[in-house]
Structures are given as structure tokens and as C-alpha cells.
Amino acid sequence: MIAALVLSAAPLRAETPAVPRIAPAASEFTLDNGLSVVVVPDRRAPVVTQMVWYRVGSADDPVGKSGIAHFLEHLMFKGTKTHPAGVFSAEVAEIxxxxxxxxxxxxxxYHQTVPKEQLGLVMGFEADRMANLVLDDAAVLPERDVILEERRMRVDSDPAAQLGEAVDAALYQRHPYGTPVxxxxxxxxxLSREDAITFYDRAYTPNNAILVVAGDVDEEEVRVLAEATYGKVARRAAPAPRDRAKEPEPVAARAVTLSDPRVAQPSLQRRYLVPSYASATGREAEALDVLADILGGGTESRLYRKLVRGAAIATSAGVWYSGSQLDYGSFGLSASPRGATTLDTLAAAIDGVIADLRDRGITEDELARAKRRTRAGAIYAQDSSRGLANYLGTALLTGESLAKAQDYPARIEAVTAEDVRAAAEKYLDLKRSVTGYLLPAPAAKPI
Amino acid sequence: MTAMFRSAAVRLAQHSLAVAAAAGFALFACAAQATTVERVVSPKGIEAWLVEEQAVPLVAMNFAFRGGAAQDPPEKPGVANLLSGMLDEGAGDLPSEAFQARLDDLSVELSFSAGREAFFGTLRTLVETRDEAFSLLKRAITVPRFDDEPLARMKDAVTTGIRAASTDPDSLASQALAAAMFPGHPYGRPIEGTERTVAAITRDDLELFRRAAFARSNLRIVVVGAIDAKTLGPLLDATFGDLPENPFLRPVPDVKPADAGLVEVAFSTPQAVIRFAGNGLERHDPDFMPAFVANHILGGAGFSSRLYAEVREKRGLAYSVGTGLATFDHAAAFFGGTATRADRGDEALTLIETEIRRLASEGPTEAELDQAKHYLIGSFALRFDTSSRIASQLLAFSLDGLGIDYVEHRNDLVAAVTIEDVRRAARRVFEAGPAVVVRVGPKPS
Known part of the structure; x- marks a missing residue:
């Protein structure tokens, strides 16, 4: 019996392809003041990217001050005691x-990509504005108009984006992810100068940040430069734990409708409340990643094959899992109806595809394909060191270790068909979802 | 189809937006100098530019056939665009579903797109699947099936996009600008076509376009990645060698942007979306590089242009503002745009026009010229960040008729630009101001 098992295991192992790691050459260290540093060497071109990730975002905006994290991000370009407004940007342009x-x-x-020999220079500037920002109303007030224009451009000019905000607001009944970034x-x-400075003094400190450097450098070069720049910045605050309000267990499927004369093409979107990589237990987040891929990632996915090709009732259908947030993930889908198909018909057909997946699970072939795509994706990812910096920064910011982030393909490799079916059954439940309907409306007769 | 990889947060807001994307034309783009570009000529005489880079086991190829949407039948705009959606929908003995499944099996990324003057293709493959990836590409461009089911599906998908764009302020502005600049000319027609013309396109239209435009003498190829010249040559022959020698392209007349003045598009939206354009300089004009520098000072990328300072930084009128130069085979233009709250549209436009004329009459300061040259020279190398971007940058140079050694001396051309050059070029491009201004937004009261 034992011999048979060994024999049968051998060919299996031989057939299993090597599982690549993401950014295998990356390494990390921590400065005395608490700044975490990750280095991703890439010698292909004499350039380097630094990204400074602060562990603070829009979900940390005080109640009634939504947008302050993003407003401060704009105001960080307004200068410091030693480098007045515009000097940093002019220097970046100069090099x-x-x-x-x-x-x-x-x-x-905050990020810059520069010729490799200029890394120390931009590190010095970035370290300076970690502690020494100076703001006055002459700079703050016009910039507040800029972010209001940004909002008008990104959201208010686009009914689909407005609907997306309404979906998020309905999905999160308690948690700040329901508020737009x-x-x-x-x-x-x-929002005022004082709001920005209060937020800055609370969150912008080396012990609340991660520095990711990717490009034509090695760990030792980065360590020397980081100690000479960021290493000189004293801790400015002891950041409080990020305890945000938790969602109640959802009990009701929700729907929001936006009818607008600016809509010429109806569409629907949906989001389910699911865990993120940081908040999931076991292999649930990995299973949700595989589930999203099999259900709606590309033209081989179930929704595309059944609704776009087969029943011909949609011109597009896609699914994504965004698991990179701290407290909850977002499992979303969107689709556009084809011909005279109504959104209700389309939604019912999508629900049918999901019900089938929940009941009968996925095939081993679908699972193998998803794993193969992940392995290939990890190799393609090596082509963009900025992409790797972005991936690792996101992972570490939400509490993942570097090794765990690098082992992402192996974690996907461990997912079973039963993991995926169980995740679908547990999470793709309409009670956990909000569906948004985008519809045309005659200008004179709003619904 | 696309390789799965964990995505970063989808909800984000950022400091600045690339101006080129907002303005509706591709900015003149630059590649970098550190790369060695090798000329590969296949046994059958097909030429490619190769950047061999063995560090990552993948190969990226970008190629283009001269003759894009400007070659659409005049009564049927949208043929090239629909063709770009149909080439990977079945070829040879592989119907649509089997073709797509094969690409997915191999994790090969294959895509096509129709530009105004070129039909583009991109292929990304891991080294281990390289030969079959090229073989699938060959079938896509030589024996596409154009079956009824995918054709109907793609036509409906394109139509859905056209309908959605018909109420998108940016799309409305870009289309109105092209139509006003180039009335009655192929450059003025929508690349995607209209709902009516897309409905009328047949399988024969696609096949006629393919036969007319896909040939060896109008083909430009750039390959980047883990492949050497000896391996690439025969692959080029196997992939492109059966194409006819010469295309049959319709003549496209030379044209200057029309003096159309202000075009108002009434649309109920909270912002006035403004786009403008005027005559520019063709790519081989000796003043092109000085004009490129002048444009950078006026409204180029980064946070240091005059328009960025005046419109955004000092007055908070807009999130995004900028200008660029566009070169076509038969026209040249400068263009720009912004979006501001509707009641301040006039103020923003007046400010922009004042800055355009001020640059034309006074030119830049020595300090501005110095800063601009430093930026343009230093940032050239940053265009190198991925295999795909290197390939697309080099392909743009190839299509512009710039030599294979252009990447080596491009920075010398920038360095040689003098203040007199920029003054002269700025006068030539900007003195007349915009010939066309499009404003999409609520009717000014």
C-alpha cells in the first residue's frame, strides 16, 4: 500500500510545473525609527523607483471630514521649511x-522614478516632507478647488461612477469603505488647513510608513541612503490601531438604481461583501481570487462563455476580486446587455450562472487553467519593477509578510475545487450584495 | 485571456492625471538611449528592430501595418476597428472559441487595434510557448475566419461602446474636435464608426481591408525580450512571409486643421470640457524638436508647465490641463484641453489662450528652456520600464520614419535646441492661437 502511494506520487510530482515566486530577489529591513524598507533589484535599466506608503488612507478620514487623506496627498506638494513650494517637483523635473x-x-x-544616481536626492526630499510640511491658506484654498474639480471630472461627469459610489455606500452600512476615497x-x-495638518501630524511618521525601492540598486546601497535620509526623521507619533467599525452580518439583498438622461447605454454592476487577504481565514481569499477568474476573468470565463457567446444576451461581462484592502475585500461584477435584453433578464441570467457554480462547483480543468494563468502572470509581472513595487507595497501595507507576498502563486496552487465551491456558496449570496442598475432617463421625466 | 495577477486597490484618487489620455491624441512619445537596437533582416527580407533582453523569459512583439482607420471606405468608417476585434475570433481550422482557448492554454496575450494611420498588433508570450504563439498570430492575420457568430457579437460590442461614448463628455469633445478640424477628411471620421456604419459592415469589408492593408512593404516590427537575431529571422518569415509584397492603400490628401472657431456642444454636465487645436509642425520639420520643447514649457507633462501653474496651481480652475503635439502622415497639429466647472469655462479658456499667445510673442525664459531640456533629456531613459513599452516606443519611431539609431542621438537633438529656435518654433506653432475650440457643457447663461 505504501509502495503504491509512493509510486503514484512520483509521476504526479514530475508533471507539476515549477511554481514561480513573485519578485524572488526582493529583501527587507527596518530602520531604527521604525520605517520598513523593501528592496526589489532589477538591473535591466539604470533607473529606480521609490514609493513611500503611509499606513493611512481615506478609511481613516475622521467622520465628517471625508476626503482629507486625499486632500493632504495633494497638499504634500506645497513645500517644507527648507524646500518651499515647487522646489521638490522642479528638482524631479530637472533630473x-x-x-x-x-x-x-x-x-x-508618493512615488518617483529617477535615474539611479539620483535616488539619494529624492529620498532626501521625501524624508523632508515626512516631517516638515508647511501649509498656508494661499496654497490650501486653490488646491481645494482642484480636488473639487477632480471629483467633478471623475465622478459627477460620469453616471456610472456616481452609481458606483451609491453601490459602495449601500454595501457598507457601518464601515468607512462606504465613503468615496x-x-x-x-x-x-x-476641509481646512488645520484639518490637513492634524491628519498629517497623526499619521506621517517613519514608524507608520513603508519604503519600497525597485530598480537598479541593491539592498546595501538602499540601506546607506535610507539611513542618511529617512533615518534622520524622528518618530512624530505613535499611530493608533486602525480599528474601524465592523459591518453587521448582512441580511437583505439591496438594489440601487440611477436613471439619468446622460445614460445612453444601460449596464449593471454588483458587489458582494467578502473578506480581503488581510481579514480572511484559511484559503478563502485565494479561493475568491480563483473564483473571480473562473466566473468572469476574460473570454474563457463562465459568464463570457454562457452570456456573451452562448445566450448572446450581453456584450460584456466581467468579474473581479479586489482583496488588497485591510478590512473587507470587494467581489464585483459588471455587465452590459445586448440588443433588447433588459437589465432584469441579464441579472437573472447572471444569477443562474452563479447558482450553478454554487451548486455544482468548478471542474478540475477550470482550476488547473486558473493556476496556470497565475504562474504565467507571476513571470509576466517580473517585466515591470514598478508593478512589483506596487504589488509588494500593497501586500505589506495590509500586514502580509514579504515571504507570503512572494509566495502568492504557491498559495493559489494550494487552492482546491472544494475551496472555490465553498467560497462561492458562502459569499456569493445575494444577501451579501448590492446590485446597481444604470438606466437612461428622459430629461423631462425622471423616474 | 489576460494572465491573472492580483490587482491593487481599484478605488483610488491621485495627484495628477496623464494629460495625453485626457486630450484625445497620443502625445509625441520618446524612447530611451541605453538600449541597443539591432536590425534583423529575415531570409525572406522582412526587417525588424530587436532589443535582446534575456533577464525575463518572455518575448514582446509590437508591429504595425501602415494604413489604419484612414483607409476605411469613406461611407463605412469603423471597418479597421471592427477588424481589430475579429482577428482573434477564429482563424484557419480553429473557430473562435477554440482559438481563444488555445491562447489561454498558452497564456499568450494577442491583441490588435486600429489607429488612424496604422493597424497595430501586439504579442506577448513566455519563451516556452513562443513558436506556437507566433503560429497563432500568423493564422490570425492570414486566415481569419470572420464567422457569423463572433461577427455579430463584436458588432454589438462596438455599438455598445459607441452608444456609451455618445453621452461621455470627453468622447463628445474629442469627436467634435476631430470633426471640426478635418471636415470631409478621413482624419475627421470616428475610428469606431457610427451605429449605422457598423451595422452595415460585412465580412467582405473586413477581408477586403485585410487584403489591401496587410503586406510586407508597409509592415514595421519591433521585438523585445529573450530571443536572439538568429532565432527571430526564421520566425519572422514563418509569421509574415506569406503576406503579399505590397498593399493597396487609398491616397490620403494632405490637410490643415480648419479654422472652425468655437464649436459649442450643449450637454448637461457639471463641467465645461474644453478641447482646442491648431496647425502644428510635421515630424521632419527642422523646427519640430524646438516646438516639442516649447510645448513642454506651455503645457507638457509634469507639474511645471505654464498652464499647470496658471490654471491649476494658482487658481484651482482645473484638475487636468495640458497641451501636446500630434503628427499625422498628412497633417500636423498642436492640441490641448482642460475641464473646469461650467461657470468658469470662459475664464479658463481666456487664460489658456493668453498663455498660448504669450509664449508665441515672448518665447520662454532661459531658465524655463534650461529646465525643459533637462527634463526631456533625463526622462528619456524612463520610457524603458517594460518590454511592451520599449516595443511600442520604438515602433512609434519606426512609423515616424526615424532611423534605428534615433534613440542614440535624440537627446543630442534636444540639447542643441537654442532659445532662438524655441522662440521661432513657438511663433510658428502658437502665434495664430487655436484654430478650433470645442466646448462641451451646459449652455452658458
Missing amino acids: GGNENAFTTDDATV IGWAHEMAE
Whole structure:
């Protein structure tokens, strides 16, 4: 019996392809002041990207001050005691670098890509604005108009984006993920210099940040530069635990409808309340990743094969799992109806595909394909060191260890068909969801 | 189809947005100097530019046939675009579903797109699946099936996109700008076509376009990744060698942007979306590089342009503002745009026009010129960040008729630009101001 098992295991192992690791050459260390540092060497071109990830995002906005994390992100470009407004950006431009910043639910991130010999220079500037930001109303007030324009452009000019905000607001009954990252317009309009400085002093400190450096460098070079720059920044605060309000167990399927004369093409979107990588237990998050891929990732997915190709009632159908947040993940789907198909018909057909998956699970072939795509994706990912920096920063920011983040393909490899079916049964339950309907409306007769 | 990889947060807001994407034309783009570009000529005489990079086991190929949507039948815009959606929907003995499944089995990424003047293809494959990836590409471009089911499905998908764009302020502005700049010319037609023209496109239209435009003499190829010249040559022959030598392209007349003035598109939206354009300089004009530098100072990328300072930084009128240069085979333009709250649209537009004329009459300061040159020279190398981007940058140079050694001396061209050059070029491009201004938004009261 034992001999037979050994014999049967051998060919199986031989057939199992090598599972790649993501950014296998990455390493990490911590400075005395608490700043975490990750280095991702990539020698292909003489350039380097630094990203500073603060463990603070829009979900940490005080109640009534939505948008302050993102507003502060803009204001971080307004200068310090030693480097007045515009000096940092002018210096980045002078050396031919690119820079930007972004805010998510859980993080605020500043990044520059520069010729490798200029890494120390931009580290010095970034370390300086970690502690020495100076703001006055002459800089703050026009920038508040800028973020209001940003909101008008991204959200208010686009009914689908407005509907997305309404879906999130309904999905999260208690947790701040229900508030838009950019903020609600009426609260953004009241944000002040003092709000920004209070937020800054609370969260911008080396012990609340992760530095990711990717490119033509090694760990030792980064360590020397980091100690000479960020290492000189004293701890400014002891960040409080990020205890956000938890969601109650959802009991009712919810639907929101936006009818607008600006809509010429109806569509629907849906989100389910699910765990994230940081909040999941066991292999649930990995199983949700595989589930999203099999259900609606690309033209080989079930929704595409059954609704777009087969029944021909949709022109597109897609599913995603965003598991990179701290407290909850987002399992979403969207679809556009084809021809005279109504959104109700389309939603019923989607529910049929999901019910079948919940009842009967997935096939071994589907699982094998998803795993193969993940293995290939890990190799393709090596082509973009900025992409790797982004991936590792996100993972570490939500509490994952570097080794665990690198082993992502192996974790997907461990997922079983039963894991996926169980995740579908538990989480793809309409009670956990909000469905958003985007519909045209005659200008004169709103519904 | 696309390799699965964990995504970062989908909900985000950021400091700045790339202007090129917002403005509706591709900015003139640059590649980098550190790369060695090798000319590979296959046994059958097919040429490719190769950047061999063995560090990651993948191969990226970008290629283009000259002759894009401008080659659409005049009464049927949208043929090239629909063709780009149909080539991977079945070829040879593989119907749509089998073809797509095979790509997925191999984790090969294959896509096509129709530009104004070129039909683009991209292929990304791991080294271990390389030969079959190229073989699938060959079938897609030489024996596509154009079966009824995928054709109906793709037509409906394109139509859905057209309908959605018909109420999107940015799309409305870009289309109105193209139509006003180039009335009656192929450049003025929508690349996607209209609901009516897409409905009328047949299988024969697609096959006629393919036969007319897919040939060896109008083909440009760039390959980046883990492959050497000796291996690439025969692969080029196997993939593209059966195509005819020459295409049959319709002549496209030279054209200048029309003096159309202000075009108002009434649309109920909280912002005025503004796009403008005027005559530019063609790619081989000796003043092109000085004009490129002048444009950078006026409204180029980054946080240091005059428009960024005046419109955004000082007054908070907009999140995104910028300008760019566009070169076509038969036209040249400068263009730009912004989006601001509807009641301040006039103020923003006046400010932008003032800055355009001020640059034309006074030119930049020495300090501005210096900063711009430093940025443009230093940032050139940053265009190198992925195999796909290297390939697409080099392909753009190839299509512009710039030599294989352009990446090596491009920075010298920027360095050689003098203040007199920029003044002269700025006058030539910007003195007349925009010939067309499109404003999409609520009617000004």
C-alpha cells in the first residue's frame, strides 16, 4: 500500500510545473525609527523607483471630514521649511524624473522614478516632507478647488461612477469603505488647513510608513541612503490601531438604481461583501481570487462563455476580486446587455450562472487553467519593477509578510475545487450584495 | 485571456492625471538611449528592430501595418476597428472559441487595434510557448475566419461602446474636435464608426481591408525580450512571409486643421470640457524638436508647465490641463484641453489662450528652456520600464520614419535646441492661437 502511494506520487510530482515566486530577489529591513524598507533589484535599466506608503488612507478620514487623506496627498506638494513650494517637483523635473501620488482606502502613496544616481536626492526630499510640511491658506484654498474639480471630472461627469459610489455606500452600512476615497463634495468643500495638518501630524511618521525601492540598486546601497535620509526623521507619533467599525452580518439583498438622461447605454454592476487577504481565514481569499477568474476573468470565463457567446444576451461581462484592502475585500461584477435584453433578464441570467457554480462547483480543468494563468502572470509581472513595487507595497501595507507576498502563486496552487465551491456558496449570496442598475432617463421625466 | 495577477486597490484618487489620455491624441512619445537596437533582416527580407533582453523569459512583439482607420471606405468608417476585434475570433481550422482557448492554454496575450494611420498588433508570450504563439498570430492575420457568430457579437460590442461614448463628455469633445478640424477628411471620421456604419459592415469589408492593408512593404516590427537575431529571422518569415509584397492603400490628401472657431456642444454636465487645436509642425520639420520643447514649457507633462501653474496651481480652475503635439502622415497639429466647472469655462479658456499667445510673442525664459531640456533629456531613459513599452516606443519611431539609431542621438537633438529656435518654433506653432475650440457643457447663461 505504501509502495503504491509512493509510486503514484512520483509521476504526479514530475508533471507539476515549477511554481514561480513573485519578485524572488526582493529583501527587507527596518530602520531604527521604525520605517520598513523593501528592496526589489532589477538591473535591466539604470533607473529606480521609490514609493513611500503611509499606513493611512481615506478609511481613516475622521467622520465628517471625508476626503482629507486625499486632500493632504495633494497638499504634500506645497513645500517644507527648507524646500518651499515647487522646489521638490522642479528638482524631479530637472533630473528627468517622473513623480505622482495616490490615495486608496488604506494607504497614501508618493512615488518617483529617477535615474539611479539620483535616488539619494529624492529620498532626501521625501524624508523632508515626512516631517516638515508647511501649509498656508494661499496654497490650501486653490488646491481645494482642484480636488473639487477632480471629483467633478471623475465622478459627477460620469453616471456610472456616481452609481458606483451609491453601490459602495449601500454595501457598507457601518464601515468607512462606504465613503468615496475622494470624499463627498459637501464635506470636501469645508476641509481646512488645520484639518490637513492634524491628519498629517497623526499619521506621517517613519514608524507608520513603508519604503519600497525597485530598480537598479541593491539592498546595501538602499540601506546607506535610507539611513542618511529617512533615518534622520524622528518618530512624530505613535499611530493608533486602525480599528474601524465592523459591518453587521448582512441580511437583505439591496438594489440601487440611477436613471439619468446622460445614460445612453444601460449596464449593471454588483458587489458582494467578502473578506480581503488581510481579514480572511484559511484559503478563502485565494479561493475568491480563483473564483473571480473562473466566473468572469476574460473570454474563457463562465459568464463570457454562457452570456456573451452562448445566450448572446450581453456584450460584456466581467468579474473581479479586489482583496488588497485591510478590512473587507470587494467581489464585483459588471455587465452590459445586448440588443433588447433588459437589465432584469441579464441579472437573472447572471444569477443562474452563479447558482450553478454554487451548486455544482468548478471542474478540475477550470482550476488547473486558473493556476496556470497565475504562474504565467507571476513571470509576466517580473517585466515591470514598478508593478512589483506596487504589488509588494500593497501586500505589506495590509500586514502580509514579504515571504507570503512572494509566495502568492504557491498559495493559489494550494487552492482546491472544494475551496472555490465553498467560497462561492458562502459569499456569493445575494444577501451579501448590492446590485446597481444604470438606466437612461428622459430629461423631462425622471423616474 | 489576460494572465491573472492580483490587482491593487481599484478605488483610488491621485495627484495628477496623464494629460495625453485626457486630450484625445497620443502625445509625441520618446524612447530611451541605453538600449541597443539591432536590425534583423529575415531570409525572406522582412526587417525588424530587436532589443535582446534575456533577464525575463518572455518575448514582446509590437508591429504595425501602415494604413489604419484612414483607409476605411469613406461611407463605412469603423471597418479597421471592427477588424481589430475579429482577428482573434477564429482563424484557419480553429473557430473562435477554440482559438481563444488555445491562447489561454498558452497564456499568450494577442491583441490588435486600429489607429488612424496604422493597424497595430501586439504579442506577448513566455519563451516556452513562443513558436506556437507566433503560429497563432500568423493564422490570425492570414486566415481569419470572420464567422457569423463572433461577427455579430463584436458588432454589438462596438455599438455598445459607441452608444456609451455618445453621452461621455470627453468622447463628445474629442469627436467634435476631430470633426471640426478635418471636415470631409478621413482624419475627421470616428475610428469606431457610427451605429449605422457598423451595422452595415460585412465580412467582405473586413477581408477586403485585410487584403489591401496587410503586406510586407508597409509592415514595421519591433521585438523585445529573450530571443536572439538568429532565432527571430526564421520566425519572422514563418509569421509574415506569406503576406503579399505590397498593399493597396487609398491616397490620403494632405490637410490643415480648419479654422472652425468655437464649436459649442450643449450637454448637461457639471463641467465645461474644453478641447482646442491648431496647425502644428510635421515630424521632419527642422523646427519640430524646438516646438516639442516649447510645448513642454506651455503645457507638457509634469507639474511645471505654464498652464499647470496658471490654471491649476494658482487658481484651482482645473484638475487636468495640458497641451501636446500630434503628427499625422498628412497633417500636423498642436492640441490641448482642460475641464473646469461650467461657470468658469470662459475664464479658463481666456487664460489658456493668453498663455498660448504669450509664449508665441515672448518665447520662454532661459531658465524655463534650461529646465525643459533637462527634463526631456533625463526622462528619456524612463520610457524603458517594460518590454511592451520599449516595443511600442520604438515602433512609434519606426512609423515616424526615424532611423534605428534615433534613440542614440535624440537627446543630442534636444540639447542643441537654442532659445532662438524655441522662440521661432513657438511663433510658428502658437502665434495664430487655436484654430478650433470645442466646448462641451451646459449652455452658458
